[in-house]
Amino acid sequence: xxxxxxxxxxxxxxxxxxxxxxxxxxxxxxxxxxxxxxxxxxxxxxxxxxxxxxxxxxxxxxxxxxxxxxxxxxxxxxxxxxxxxxxxxxxxxxxxxxxxxxxxxxxxxxxx
Numbered sequence: 001x002x003x004x005x006x007x008x009x010x011x012x013x014x015x016x017x018x019x020x021x022x023x024x025x026x027x028x029x030x031x032x033x034x035x036x037x038x039x040x041x042x043x044x045x046x047x048x049x050x051x052x053x054x055x056x057x058x059x060x061x062x063x064x065x066x067x068x069x070x071x072x073x074x075x076x077x078x079x080x081x082x083x084x085x086x087x088x089x090x091x092x093x094x095x096x097x098x099x100x101x102x103x104x105x106x107x108x109x110x111x112x
Contacts (some may be wrong), residue, residue, distance in 0.1 A: 002026035004096050009106030016086050020106060022079040022096030029072040030054070036081045036094035048094070049081060064090075066076065082094075088108045 008020040020036070036048040043108035049060045058070050067085045072078065079096050086108075091106040 002059055002101050004098070004101060004103035006094065006096055006106035007010045009094060009108045011109045011111065013112055014087060014110055016107060016110070017082070017084045018079040018086065020083065020108070021093055022103060024077045024079065024096075027098070029077040034070075034072060034079045035097045036070060036079075037095045037097055038090075039095070039105075040089075040092040043092075043093075051079070083108070087106070 002093045003025045005023045006020060006084060008018060010018065012018050031053055033050060033053055035050045037047050038110050044067040047061055048064060049058065051058045051070045051072055055074065058064050060068050060070065067083065071080045081094065083090065091108060091110050093107050095105045096098045096103045
């Protein structure tokens with residue numbers, strides 16, 4: 001069975017930081033492109049970032065560039081999203097995904 005399990009979400013003040021993790025099992029993790037997505041209430045799901053299978057190529061979307069970074073540890077089957085300078089509009093459920101296989105998400109709430 002393929003499983004993706006996110007963790008690390010929580011409540012943080014504007015300007016603060018969080019580090020999200022996604023632990024993956026049931027696949028050869030090092031063969032897969034990985035992605036982070038997010039969805040806020042009343043909004044469509046959007047791509048946050050993507051990383052190549054070896055971790056050498058990364059992409060972070062739009063306004064999150066310079067604030068968020070994606071990384072992976074293939075020896076531990078783990079994916080990460082470092083989130084800095086957080087804004088209220090970053091409040092969302094964050095999901096990791098590969099090949100249309102999804103975790104259940106971890107909630108990030110940015111509020112003063």
